Every structure is written in structure tokens, then in C-alpha cells.
Amino acid sequence: MSTDLKSNTRDVSLTRFWGGQRGTCVQVTQRTDRTKTEVDQFFDNVQLTREQAAQLALDLLDFAASREQEDV
Numbered sequence: 001m002s003t004d005l006k007s008n009t010r011d012v013s014l015t016r017f018w019g020g021q022r023g024t025c026v027q028v029t030q031r032t033d034r035t036k037t038e039v040d041q042f043f044d045n046v047q048l049t050r051e052q053a054a055q056l057a058l059d060l061l062d063f064a065a066s067r068e069q070e071d072v
Contacts, residue, residue: 001017001018002015002016002017002018002027003015003016003017005026011030011031012028012029012030013028013029013030014026014027014028014029015027015029019047019049022049023049023050024049024050025047025048025049025050026047026048026050026053027045027046027047027048028045028046028048029043029044029045030043030044030045031043031044032044
């Protein structure tokens with residue numbers, strides 16, 4: 001079973017779902033305009049565990065505050 005979550009980001013949807021052994025996960029989905037294979041031609045998405053989501057949130061906050069670091 002999955003649950004749609006409130007997103008404060010325009011054109012981005014969040015869905016919570018059970019990821020089996022990974023535990024509760026979130027899928028971040030955004031509509032795409034790119035031509036892709038028939039299976040995934042309409043949306044781009046990423047699926048994250050709670051831990052991955054927390055780490056990505058910190059990275060995104062660094063980017064938003066212009067504190068990002070290049071990976072060389």
C-alpha cells in the first residue's frame with residue numbers, strides 16, 4: 001500500500017511506500033518532457049529509504065544555501 005504525501009515543491013509528488021527489507025521508503029516523482037522508452041516516458045523518479053532521504057535533504061539544503069562542495 002502506498003500513500004501520497006504533501007509536497008511543497010511545484011510539479012513534484014511524494015509517495016510513501018513499503019520497500020520490503022529496506023523498510024518505509026519515499027518516491028519523488030517529476031513529470032518529464034524528454035523522449036524515453038515506452039515504460040518510463042512520462043515521469044522521472046527516485047526511490048529513497050528514510051536514511052537516504054535524510055542525507056539527500058542535507059545535501060539539498062547545502063546547495064540551497066550555496067554551501068555545496070564539488071566532488072573531485
